[in-house]
Amino acid sequence: MNGSGSRVLVADDNAVDRKLLAKIVGKAGFEVVEAVDGNDAVAKYYSEKPDLVLLDALMPGRDGFSVAREIKAHDVDEFVPIIFLTSLTEAEDLARCVDAGGDDFLSKPYNHVLLRAKLLAMQRMRETNQTMQLQRDEIARHHMQLVADQKVAKAVFDNVAHTRNLETSYIKYLLSPLAMFNGDVLLAAQNPAKSVYVLLGDFTGHGLAAAIGTMPLADVFYSMTAKGFTLSQIIKECNRKLGSVLPPGYFCCATALMLDFNRCTVEVWNGGLPSAYLRKAGSDEIRLLASNHLPLGISPADKFDDSTLVYEVELGDRLFLATDGVIESRNAMGEYFGSDKLESIIRSAPPHDLFDSVQRAVNGYVDEEGREDDLTMVEIAVVTPDQVEAAEIIDDVVALGGPRDWKFCYELGPQSLKDFNPLPLLQQVLMGAPYLRARATAIYAVLAELYSNALEHGVLGLRSEMKSSAEGFSAYYAARAQALECVHGFVRFDFKCELIEDEVDLSISVTDSGGGFDHANYLTRAKNAADAATGYHGRGIRLLWDLCSSVRYVGSGNQIDVAMHWNVNDE
Amino acid sequence: MSKILNEALLEELKMIMEEDFSDLMNTFLEESVRQYNQAKSAWEDDDFASLRLSIHTLKGSCANVGAETLHKTCARLEELATAGLRDEVPELLACAFEQLADVQNRIKTL
Numbered sequence: 001m002n003g004s005g006s007r008v009l010v011a012d013d014n015a016v017d018r019k020l021l022a023k024i025v026g027k028a029g030f031e032v033v034e035a036v037d038g039n040d041a042v043a044k045y046y047s048e049k050p051d052l053v054l055l056d057a058l059m060p061g062r063d064g065f066s067v068a069r070e071i072k073a074h075d076v077d078e079f080v081p082i083i084f085l086t087s088l089t090e091a092e093d094l095a096r097c098v099d100a101g102g103d104d105f106l107s108k109p110y111n112h113v114l115l116r117a118k119l120l121a122m123q124r125m126r127e128t129n130q131t132m133q134l135q136r137d138e139i140a141r142h143h144m145q146l147v148a149d150q151k152v153a154k155a156v157f158d159n160v161a162h163t164r165n166l167e168t169s170y171i172k173y174l175l176s177p178l179a180m181f182n183g184d185v186l187l188a189a190q191n192p193a194k195s196v197y198v199l200l201g202d203f204t205g206h207g208l209a210a211a212i213g214t215m216p217l218a219d220v221f222y223s224m225t226a227k228g229f230t231l232s233q234i235i236k237e238c239n240r241k242l243g244s245v246l247p248p249g250y251f252c253c254a255t256a257l258m259l260d261f262n263r264c265t266v267e268v269w270n271g272g273l274p275s276a277y278l279r280k281a282g283s284d285e286i287r288l289l290a291s292n293h294l295p296l297g298i299s300p301a302d303k304f305d306d307s308t309l310v311y312e313v314e315l316g317d318r319l320f321l322a323t324d325g326v327i328e329s330r331n332a333m334g335e336y337f338g339s340d341k342l343e344s345i346i347r348s349a350p351p352h353d354l355f356d357s358v359q360r361a362v363n364g365y366v367d368e369e370g371r372e373d374d375l376t377m378v379e380i381a382v383v384t385p386d387q388v389e390a391a392e393i394i395d396d397v398v399a400l401g402g403p404r405d406w407k408f409c410y411e412l413g414p415q416s417l418k419d420f421n422p423l424p425l426l427q428q429v430l431m432g433a434p435y436l437r438a439r440a441t442a443i444y445a446v447l448a449e450l451y452s453n454a455l456e457h458g459v460l461g462l463r464s465e466m467k468s469s470a471e472g473f474s475a476y477y478a479a480r481a482q483a484l485e486c487v488h489g490f491v492r493f494d495f496k497c498e499l500i501e502d503e504v505d506l507s508i509s510v511t512d513s514g515g516g517f518d519h520a521n522y523l524t525r526a527k528n529a530a531d532a533a534t535g536y537h538g539r540g541i542r543l544l545w546d547l548c549s550s551v552r553y554v555g556s557g558n559q560i561d562v563a564m565h566w567n568v569n570d571e
Numbered sequence: 572m573s574k575i576l577n578e579a580l581l582e583e584l585k586m587i588m589e590e591d592f593s594d595l596m597n598t599f600l601e602e603s604v605r606q607y608n609q610a611k612s613a614w615e616d617d618d619f620a621s622l623r624l625s626i627h628t629l630k631g632s633c634a635n636v637g638a639e640t641l642h643k644t645c646a647r648l649e650e651l652a653t654a655g656l657r658d659e660v661p662e663l664l665a666c667a668f669e670q671l672a673d674v675q676n677r678i679k680t681l
Contacts, residue, residue: 016599016632023588023595058627087631108634109580112587 009050011041038062057086065100072101079129081122172355176374183210184376189225192444232306242297251297281316322377355379411492458512459489489513516556577637623652
């Protein structure tokens with residue numbers, strides 16, 4: 001009594017057998033459809049769509065084997081069980097039933113108990129099969145949805161972690177096409193002074209979980225770079241941001257660089273990535289920029305170490321960075337490429353061919369199937385400042401209005417000088433006057449130069465001659481850090497700005513608490529050296545001469561006044 | 572020793588068929604005669620394939636109604652027809668005819 005209304009097709013040319021079967025099957029709770037021969041069986045199969053079939057093997061016209069083959073071929077996904085009815089007893093004949101698609105057989109005389117048991121068993125199997133199909137279809141639907149979702153996610157990801165700023169004459173890069181799924185990220189941006197910031201990152205994990213951290217990271221990186229924040233400030237905020245959004249156990253190994261082509265310096269912060277390399281242009285000398293911090297997203301904000309290392313660079317020097325995909329590439333025997341091999345290539349390749357040499361070496365080493373992490377690597381060459389394009393000025397405020405005649409004074413005392421960089425804030429105030437935005441880059445560069453001179457030479461009393469030699473360079477920055485610890489004094493900015501008709505007049509005066517210096521002598525020497533363009537010191541003043549219409553030291557030299565003047569209709 | 576009609580099997584059949592028992596028996600009476608006649612004319616036409624099929628069908632019904640002796644005879648006939656052996660066929664067909672008559676009589680007395 002538990003056929004649950006499933007429909008059974010009974011096909012037997014013998015009326016006696018057929019009637020007996022119909023009775024047994026009906027009593028077992030099934031609905032019965034009768035067929036009198038092979039052709040009738042096929043026709044009833046299509047028209048009545050039975051759930052199970054009882055099929056006589058030998059029938060006139062079309063025999064049971066042929067009917068079974070057609071039924072089984074009709075819908076391969078659908079499982080319609082076939083029980084052969086036969087008084088054939090030879091093993092060969094029974095095997096023939098199974099070959100034709102029979103799932104079971106029943107011999108004569110029909111045992112009604114056995115038949116009922118077989119029908120119910122077959123029905124159970126049919127129901128299992130149907131459940132599996134529903135589940136399979138549901139899985140397929142889910143999969144299609146996931147694929148569609150991923151496409152959208154990838155489009156957003158590609159816009160956020162875009163590589164537009166990497167398309168320059170001085171950058172060569174390889175970003176794994178699977179970056180979205182293996183957690184690699186490579187970002188570059190120019191700041192208002194046309195310094196180039198680069199961030200290479202490798203998030204833990206795989207798939208979307210790894211990639212999703214890229215969004216807040218890129219957001220912080222781009223917006224802070226555009227506003228002129230220092231590398232330390234940016235990396236500190238990246239750490240805080242990732243710490244707040246990533247779950248425990250997730251972090252981002254990263255190396256951040258700031259290249260200042262005007263001052264010929266590179267500033268580095270490396271937390272958790274393999275060593276980056278600085279390859280000198282003229283020799284095979286290389287400097288390892290090893291990881292000396294925890295990756296981003298681990299340390300709490302107050303314990304985060306944002307200290308960076310600064311190196312002097314020359315035209316033609318190259319910086320090479322890569323995620324661990326390079327050194328973990330494996331050959332056919334499962335051996336790793338390794339950092340020794342990478343270092344030796346970086347040392348021995350000709351500088352102009354550095355990036356390609358590494359890429360060729362890795363591709364040659366790796367066996368196709370051995371590729372685990374796809375490669376992400378970048379090389380930045382030190383070039384002249386004119387090669388750097390200005391950052392796009394995204395002006396979302398209509399450039400009308402703003403103050404047309406204004407002035408303000410901003411002074412920093414010792415506590416601020418120690419660990420606060422006022423440049424982004426001052427730049428933002430100045431950009432509140434829309435007509436100044438066209439010169440954002442120049443203004444920022446001037447502010448940066450004036451401030452660093454006032455702080456380092458004026459207040460801290462550091463001599464720029466110290467930077468000339470190689471040891472002097474790191475010694476200079478060490479001395480700077482030390483002096484800041486016990487700084488006293490002040491730096492004051494005085495701004496005055498007027499827009500009259502279409503003429504802009506911006507005056508910037510910076511005063512420090514230092515004793516001043518022999519500025520007359522300094523200016524003379526700098527003017528003579530202008531054509532020779534040698535020596536580190538002197539570069540700063542030449543930058544000011546380029547960008548300002550006038551530059552004047554006042555009093556003992558602890559005050560410098562510069563003016564910038566232009567017509568809004570210029571360029 | 573095989574029986575002309577297996578009473579126990581018939582009892583069970585009665586239990587299964589319930590009110591349709593006599594209809595089933597009547598169907599057997601009609602069909603068995605028809606199948607025997609088909610077998611006979613097939614033999615007369617020297618058509619072994621049709622002979623085999625008809626005897627096979629008759630054999631099947633016999634099994635289901637418990638006509639054991641006739642079933643055995645049909646089985647033997649089927650073997651001969653399958654193998655294409657002529658000699659014993661006429662004798663066996665005559666045997667089958669008699670046995671069928673016996674079965675019919677027994678059924679009619681049920």
